[in-house]
Amino acid sequence: MAVDKKNIFLTNTAEAMPYVSKPQMGGASYPKRDVKSHAAFIQAKLQNSYKAAITQKQAAAIRYKEGVYLEFSSASQHDLAIQRLENRQQGIRLLNVQEDSESDTIKATVYIPAGKESYFINKVEAYATEQTHTGNPKNNDLIGSIEDVKLAMLDSFGIGDKKTMPTSTPVWCEVWLRYDYSDKELKVWEKAEISFLEICKQNQVRVDDNRIIFPERIVKLVLANEEQLKIFISTCPYIAEIRRAQEATTFFAELSNTEQQEWIDELLRRTHFQNDNVAICLLDTGLTSSHPLLNKAIQDDGVQAVKSVWGTGDHQGHGTEMAGIALYRDLRQALEDTGNIFIPQKLESVKILPPKGANPYELYGAITEQAVSLAEISNPNTKRILCMAVTSPEYNTRDGSPTSWSASIDSITSAADEESEKRLFFISSGNVYPDELTKVGYPDSSTLHSIESPGQAWNAITVGAYSQSIVISDSSYKDYSAVADAGELSPYSSTSETWSSKWPIKPEILLDGGNMATNGFDFTECTDLSLLTTNYRPLLKQFSTIWGTSSATAQAAWMGAQLLAEYPNAWPETIRALIIHSASWTDKMKKQFCIEDTKTKGRRRLLKACGYGVPDLQKAIQCMNNSVNLIVQGELQPFEKNSMNEMHFHKLPWPKEQLRSLGEVPVTLKVTLSYFIEPGPGEVGWKDKYRYPSCGLRFDVINANETPEDFKKRVNVKMRGEDKKDKGEGSSGSERWYLGSDNRDVGSIHSDFCELSAVDLCDCNFIAVYPVIGWWRERAYLGKYDSKVRYSMIVSLSTPKIDVDLYTPIVTEIKNAVEIDIEAI
Template sequence: MAVEKKNIFLVDTNTSIPYVSRSMVVGKNFPKRENGRSHASYIAKKLELCYEKSITQKQAAAIRYKEGVYIEFSSSVEYDLAIKSLENRTQGIRLLNVKSDEKEKIVRATVYIPAGKEQYFLSKAEEYLTKTTKKGLPKNNDLISSIEDVRLALLESFWMGKHENIPDIIEEWCEVWIRFEPGYTEQAIDNLKSCCSSLDIQIDNNNLEFPERLVFLIKANKNQLSNLVSCCDYITEFRKASEPTSFFDDLAGIEQEEWIKDLLNRTEFIESNARICLLDTGVSSTHPLIKPVIDENSMNCVNEQWGIHDNYGHGTKMAGIALYNNLKDTLSTTDTVAITHKLESVKILPPKGSNLFELYGAITEQAVALAEIANPNVDRVICMAITAQSFNTDDGSPTSWSASLDNITSGANENSEKRLMFVSAGNVSPFEISDNKYPDINILHSIENPGQSWNAITVGALVNELQVTSNEYEKFSPVADIGQLSPYSSTSVTWNDKWPIKPEIVLDGGNMITNGVDYSECTDLSLLTTNHQHLIRPFSTIWGTSSATAIASWMATQIYTEYPGIWPETVRALLVHSSRWTKNMKEQFCKEDTKTKGRKLLLRSCGYGVPDLNKAIQCAGNSVNLIVEGELQPFKKDHMNEMHLHKLPWPREVLQSLGEIEASLRVTLSYFIEPGPGEVGWKDKYRYPSCGLRFDVINSNETLEDFEKRVNVKMRGEDKKDSGDGSSRDWYLGVGNRDVGSIHSDFCNDLAVNLCDANYVAIYPVIGWWRERGYLGKYNEKVRYSLIISIETPETSVDLYSPIITQISTSTVVETTINV
């Protein structure tokens, strides 16, 4: 597309300032023990009984028993556990997992205590009885008072998910998560494999590696899993292995071969560095519409026995959308078509049936590696519309598969090479709507695995079509209206608020039809695309979050084509930043227009809305995108390190001249986290993200000095309580909604004259495991970020763009005073 006013990439706008975070007073929700002596004696007795029982079990065991002991600590009802105090690395005592029982309102933590360290917690109880702190409290008060019960950890202590999913007599594939100490990975692996061998447990050699955790796939029944707990010193958790959903049946072809010839005659294939890599069922590269943009070198598979071509059809359907976007409209016109990107395919599913159980995170990592080896140094968009609904996490917490996507995108294991990835949200099926009406079922059907990924963009679907022409559907009508959430689209409404907003964006996913009782897919309300058996029929249809994910990938390549070499974090930010909710979405989900209800429901159902490629790829006179690509070192050992302050070249005089005309300020911050998965509560030092970043904008009538004081304790000098003054901006979503995940976007509408003060943006860090787990040596790592800020006015005759361009050539570095 012709771009008249390119996005403005700012340089030299930043000042790095030493940073100290605002202290957050967090209440300790521990019970008060009226009779502390009795309680401590009870805990000590329970610990002694556990150790005695463990010795008895070892003596009676017919298998080699582990050296240490697994203990499960439980909290009181509706109280917390002192999680941080349950681990002591120097003593070899390790926190393995933390689970919250929502039904019983109890927190349970499983802890490994090595042989010879049994006295550790007993001595804590003894000190509670005999010693006091300077504040007059019993020593170890938080730890001992928070513990309600102690028992030997059983299989259920390690099982993540519903207990009814634990394999019974028949062996089933499960994930086993094991801990390891830095530098001693092989010791943990050898111990696990040795135990599996002695118990006749089948183990797959593929594995995933995360900080202090390794994930393997094993095939075992309940008895074997229990015995594995008994003999292996490194178990942290078990999970049911995921398997992908089945794909769609082929629908009848609806177009003619002549249409393809006509389209090819008016299509220009232009060389660029942009690529879409489809991780799917393969692609039929001989299809006339696909052949010009893919070659044998760009086609791979994770299992050579499968072949590289598409036996099922889903990958080729994805390819048609990923290449041509709206193929129906493209065929219907006589306009010249320009294809500016190429296609890659890595087959990750077998020709028939489904995979034998595999560790899908490992398969995904392998697939991306194959594509990069074949075509290095390209602007690659990874597109995957394969999800697993079964054994999903109901609260939005990470899985091994979603965490592997975060590994891939952040480059955690590969020299920090960042990658842009799109994954589908997963589909609601027509039979589900028969039980729970639309859109209630979409709220109940949560985003499918691996859509929990923090770094990958999870794509949902909306409706763009209502017209049904086929006679076979004459007694049916569309389920949803144009601009509403697609009946296929899943959401994150039921997730815990601490997990990311998913989907981030929604794009065309078609519509369902109903006669009031039955629900069905509909060819007329689906998207036209390419068919893998093109000699029989060249076209097919696709719908749901698969088509939406392919469209999102197409959009990303258009951005890469216009701005070669920009960061994946920036492309991701531009798509989110350009997104808007439709009027029908707002009416559907935001009936109560408040941050805590309607806006939150809208955000968790439809993400940030529908991306606008025009807004993402270029500016207008009255709408300007300022882009900063920066790098920040959030921590130094045990401390915060720095924040960034950016000065923005807004045309003050122009905004002042608009006076009380309403304008919109929008900010989007995008960065990739390195994952730290494992069911360990995700608080204290066991946080999932390596670090977090946040943004803040100077308030109206707020001085720069006051802004610095408000954001940064370091700037307050001796008076740490002086947080400055200024009128707060009325952000539409607010920090409670936007400050989750690793992309944060919000906007506020204000008088144009008030926005001329919005010329400073702060980027500052929040705690992550890079700092909290300093022994892993990551506290001095840097994190890249992309920041997009825009002001948009309704007055199309206004020119904000030209004076900004003029300012940039004479811009100066931010001047600031640092109080140390």
């Protein structure tokens, strides 16, 4: 598309400075104890657990592992000192942490190697007999936090809904194995895998060949029953957690459409395939590459399958339907228009679903990794956008915590442990089905249907749907009307309303997903309320229809391709930020979910249902005189070993005179910070949100009444010097932001805006980017503490007054100050 005023990419705006974070208020909650009696109780529990383990080994006919699994529990409504339960030097490893909602307790499973049984007994003895210099019992936080100890059984390892775990009938399960980075071998995980495979062989348990590797965890897939899982726990010292494996589900159906061949011919005469070095790679059911609307855009060697026996063609239609949207965005409008259409992106397809039978029980994270690898090996120099509308509602986490599949996507996008480039990934949020509306009604059906795996992925853009179509002209639906009004959340769209508030905002954006029809009793799909797209059997029919979060995800990928074609040197983190930064809610969405307009209630609910709203390509791809996008692409090293390292303090070019002259005219300041985390998956420490991401970043903006020096001191303890009076305790200004830090500071993208008078924004051109803790620092032994993280920050100023020029003075200041060529991107 033709861009008049390009987005302004800035350089040399950051001042790096040593960083120390402000101390956090509050802390863990531990019950008050009678030290002597509690020490005796916990010591007895430990000794009884060890005796029970010995008795099991003596009575069993199998060879037991060396070492013991113990389960530690907190008191009800209190914390457990989970990090103190692990001692790597002693070989004592924290395996998983779970919250028991029924008892309101925290439970942690710990492995004690043979010969180290006295470790916790000695801790208890010191607790009973020794005191610290402050007069508290030694090891008070650890022992005082423990309410109970017992030998860990199968339930201690089962993650997710216990009802889905196998009984006498074997089912496919994910077994998460721990491994130690202290091993000096090249593949440090092999020892754990070889040991586990040998146990599976001895017990005739079927094992899938795939594996997923994360820091300190390897995931294998087994077909096992309850007794076989118990044998694993008894004989294998590497078990960390067990989950029911997911089955992938696609959301599509073939609907009739009688469009004529001449429409296609006329459209192709107006369509120009520019063949820029940008491709959308669809991970789906394959692709009918011979379709006349698609074949000119197909990437050379770009149509593949994870398993060659599946073939590359589309066996069910969904992949080809996605392709029509990903290429044309709105095919109906393209057919009805008369002007030229320019398509910069190519299409790739990697089939990830089999053509016959049920979906195989496989590690879909591993399959996704294989699919991405196939595309990149075939066309290594292509700038690629990954798009997947295949999700699983089965055996999913309900609170928003990661799955092996979502964590794999975080690993793929962040290029963890690779030398390759980071990747931009779009995933559908998963669909609500019509029969769900008959049970609870709309929109409760959407609020109760949780985002489906792998939509929890922090780094991917998870796409939900809203409705635009409400008119039904088909006479066979004469007694039906649209369920949602135009501009409301689509009845197909799932949400994260049931998630814990510590997990990311999902979906991040909404795009057109069509609408359902109802006669007041029944709910159904409807051709008139769906989107026109390409059919996978063009010899029979040229067109089909698509709806739900699938069509929305394909549109999002199309939007990403337009941005990447316009800004080919922009990072994936930047394209992601531009799309989310451009989004806004419709008035209908606010009426649906933000009835009580407060940060803690209505706005939070709006976020969890609709994300940041509907993205606007025009706002994302270019500036206007009265609306300017400033873009910073930066990199910082958040940590040193066991401590914080640095933050960035940005001074941005600012149209101060123009803002001052506007006086009380309202101006919107919006900031979006985007970066990719490396996943640290496994239930270890998921109660502590800082253990899953490698690191976190946050932004803060100077207040109107604050000097740059005061701003630095407020954000950075290191800048406060030795003067105890110099506390840097000025207001953070959080009240001026629409969402506020409690809502926006989750996940790995943070976006918020405030509306102030122009004169109050005159001096608000200082922005801090600073780190918060993550596993890079917490797990220093993994050797990642000195790693760097890239980030993209979008800062925009906009005003409804159309006769205001904010763009020109910013460009002039940049050229005069740093002589940057804003077109060179």
